[in-house]
Amino acid sequence: MFKEEHEVINMGAPQHPGTVMSTVVNVHSDTVVPDHIVWSLFNTLFFNPCCLGFVAFAFSVKSRDRKMVGDVMGAQSYASTAKCLNIWAVVLGLLMTVGLIVMLVILLPGAIRAAKANYGGGF
Numbered sequence: 001m002f003k004e005e006h007e008v009i010n011m012g013a014p015q016h017p018g019t020v021m022s023t024v025v026n027v028h029s030d031t032v033v034p035d036h037i038v039w040s041l042f043n044t045l046f047f048n049p050c051c052l053g054f055v056a057f058a059f060s061v062k063s064r065d066r067k068m069v070g071d072v073m074g075a076q077s078y079a080s081t082a083k084c085l086n087i088w089a090v091v092l093g094l095l096m097t098v099g100l101i102v103m104l105v106i107l108l109p110g111a112i113r114a115a116k117a118n119y120g121g122g123f
Contacts, residue, residue, distance in 0.1 A: 033075040035063040036082045043086050047093025056085035 037060040043053030063078035 033063065033067050033072060033079055035060045035067065035075070035079050036086055037061065037064060039086050040082055043089040043093070047089045049089065049092040049096055052085050052089035052092065056082045056089060059085060 037057070040053065040057040040060040044057045045053070047053055059078050059082035063075045063082060066072075066074035066078055
């Protein structure tokens with residue numbers, strides 16, 4: 001069970017004769033722990049080099065589970081790992097994509113010229 005702390009502050013004496021008092025109740029909310037599950041799902045579907053996106057998704061689900069049972073420290077630990085894996089998945093995925101585009105730009109014209117030379121220009 002969660003213990004909620006309630007702070008009751010007496011706002012001073014009433015301004016008119018009578019027994020009217022006002023109070024303010026501050027309820028402290030739980031610490032918000034982002035679980036990065038949407039980012040992990042995106043990386044699983046689109047940037048998944050070495051299965052980093054899938055592993056990040058698994059850690060995001062673990063973080064969400066820890067948050068649901070009230071283990072904030074465990075949720076933060078799993079969320080931090082998921083965030084790190086997501087960053088690496090995006091970086092490696094972008095590097096691989098850019099590398100593939102650069103290879104195609106460099107190698108494709110040479111392959112077309114070689115095909116034209118070997119097959120007499122009927123390509």
